[in-house]
Amino acid sequence: MEKRVTFKGWLLPLVLLTPQLLITAVFFFYPAGQAVWQSLFIPDPFGLKSQFVGLGNFEFLLNDPYYRASFATTAVFSISVTLVSMGVALFLALLADRLIKGSGAYRTLLIWPYAVAPAVAGVLWMFMFNNRVGVVAWYLGVLGYDWNHVLNGREAMGLVVVASSWGRISYNFLFFLAGLQAIPKSVIEAAAIDGARFWTRFRTIVWPLLSPTTFFLMVVNIVYAFFETFGVIHTITAGGPQQSTTILVYKVYADGFVGQDLGSSAAQSVILLIVVGLLTVVQFRFVERRVHY
Amino acid sequence: MSGMVEKRGAAHWFTHLGMILGVVIIGFPIWLAFVASTVSQPEIVQPPMPVWPGDQLVENYAKALLSGVNVPVARMLFNSGVMALGIALGKISISLLSAFAIVYFRFPGRLVFFWLIFITLMLPVEVRIVPTYEVAARLGLLNSYPGLILPLIASATATFLFRQFFMTVPDELAEAARVDGARPMRFFIDILMPMSRTNMAALFVILFIYGWNQYLWPLLITTDPEMNTIVMGIRQMFPSGDDIADWPVIMATAILAMLPPVIVVITMQKLFIRGLVESEK
Incomplete structure (x- = not known):
């Protein structure tokens, strides 16, 4: 796509581009390049000089049981967050779509958790499940279940999944509702006249027509679970217990800043760069296709 | 207009019931945080805590705002405000330019610049965190607003959006x-900027939330x-070790x-939805 009508000159556009180019060069390209460069070295403990190890850091990582475990943890975590937040959102959107009046009011009541920061959501959920003062933990205790996510890895994972999905439901709800409302009512009514019940209509008409929205949300939610949930993990579990909630982004932070293992942290950054790159390609191909529909 | 697909009777009430249940469940964590911010510490540390607000609202919020735990929360709110506004306004300005x-010039290397900027799409700061920190430290930006x-603001999402919009502006x-x-x-100033007003506002809403919520x-x-900003400062309010956290003050801070x-999302709902949909396109 090109404009037919343009202005002359080359100095002005360069001046206009300068602020963005400068900031991008200093805070994006240089650090990204540094990450790639550092991933090829192992610094000595005093940070005085570093030794070139080629792909040694990557080789070490891929054989490191902790790193592999973190990959598995990230997979479980992001798939769970995607399923939970999309499942609840789709259910609520289906309900809201059935309403003739009042879906706007429910929408207002449902979208604002989106504005709550993941780290704040983490604090709220940690408060409810805190084993000393948490209300939910206390009632679970009354029911005979001894909740303690500080010691129990499965409970910790469950809690960070729910806390991360919570605010995300708003976002998915908005997109699902918009997708549902874009389906012509006449199609659905025609099916109803033919005697198709709700579940049949959903399976044969609504779900297929909704699939572009669903696919888009899947990619976006996986990206969210990978990169934007650091605040939830850091406030609730700090990656524990026994690294059971250490997702990849958390490990980059823990190894780089807490463990001061810069070579390994940089190599992990590069691996994440590749993951993001792949996800971006998937999304762009999908977006292209959607545009040409 | 009334459709004919099962909207009467029991199904109708079931729908409302389901929605209300959803709203209640989703709102519950925030309600609980609000209640905790209005009661006293002894009421919280002996579970179960009350489910209705107490009478300590003014005390707790005043204590949080004016003294906090490490630093007054008012100070953290100010820092967050500067950061969120700086990110939103900064990114909109450089992206518009x-x-x-x-879009409106042909100059040598235009495509190279185009791609240099667009490669940054979607690559979050979390991924290149250690080297970016080193750059900021070397430039003396630690503990500063520019830092x-x-x-x-080093990403092209907003640039991409404005480019898409400018392409739809009639050539005439x-x-x-x-x-x-x-x-x-x-x-640019007399025609393009006024035409982009709605886009700028929608983007502002999204970027303000993005900036405010950084952790x-x-x-x-x-x-x-x-x-400290308020979102990251909450975590710092928890004591290390076995000391008991000052829950009412911490929860007041969470609400703040x-x-x-x-407020931005609710009062600017239309712009917010527009911004969300457009920034994800």
């Missing part, structure tokens, strides 16, 4: 401006409590931390 340059703001407008002998910047970056570069972005 570069989108204008890319909080600049690294987070630029043509007319050229015939009238208007300089490019006149065209990892402020956690790394603000070692001085005076520079979510208030500005929630």
Whole structure:
């Protein structure tokens, strides 16, 4: 796509581009390049000089049981967050779509958790499940279940999944509702006249027509679970217990800043760069296709 | 207009019931935080805590705002405000300029610049965190507002958006401006900027929330409590070791931390939805 009508000159556009180019060069390209460069070295403990190890850091990582475990943890975590937040959102959107009046009011009541920061959501959920003062933990205790996510890895994972999905439901709800409302009512009514019940209509008409929205949300939610949930993990579990909630982004932070293992942290950054790159390609191909529909 | 697909009777009430249940479940964590911010510490540390607000609201919020735990929360709110506004306004400004340059000019290397900027799409700061921190440290940006703001505006999402919008602006407008002998910047200021008002506002809403809710970056570069933002500062209010947290004050802080972005979303709902949909396109 090109404009037919343009202005002359080359100095002005360069001046206009300068602020963005400068900031991008200093805070994006240089650090990204540094990450790639550092991933090829192992610094000595005093940070005085570093030794070139080629792909040694990557080789070490891929054989490191902790790193592999973190990959598995990230997979479980992001798939769970995607399923939970999309499942609840789709259910609520289906309900809201059935309403003739009042879906706007429910929408207002449902979208604002989106504005709550993941780290704040983490604090709220940690408060409810805190084993000393948490209300939910206390009632679970009354029911005979001894909740303690500080010691129990499965409970910790469950809690960070729910806390991360919570605010995300708003976002998915908005997109699902918009997708549902874009389906012509006449199609659905025609099916109803033919005697198709709700579940049949959903399976044969609504779900297929909704699939572009669903696919888009899947990619976006996986990206969210990978990169934007650091605040939830850091406030609730700090990656524990026994690294059971250490997702990849958390490990980059823990190894780089807490463990001061810069070579390994940089190599992990590069691996994440590749993951993001792949996800971006998937999304762009999908977006292209959607545009040409 | 009434459809004919099962909207009467029991099904109708079931739908409302389901929606209300959803709203209640989703709102419950915030309700509980609000209640906790209005009661006293003894009421919380002996579970179960009350489910209805107490009478300590003023005390708790005053204590949080004026003294906090490490630093007054009022100070953290101010820092968050500067950061969120800086990110939103900064990113909109640099993106408007570069989108204008890319769309309305032909100059050597234009495609190279185009791709240099667009490669940054979607690559979050979390991924290149250690080297970005080193750059910020070397430039002396630790514990400073530019340090909080600049690294987070180094991405092209907004540029991409404005580019898409400028492409839809009719060519006749630029043509007319050229015939009238208007300089490019006149065209930009008098015609393009006013036309982009709604897009700018929608983007502002999204970027303000994005900036306000940042966690990892402020956690790394603000070692001085005076520079903490509220979202990352909450975590710092928890005592290390076995001491009991000051829950009422912490929960008051949590409520204060979510208030500005929630108000923005609710009062500017239309712009917010528009911004969300467009920034994900």
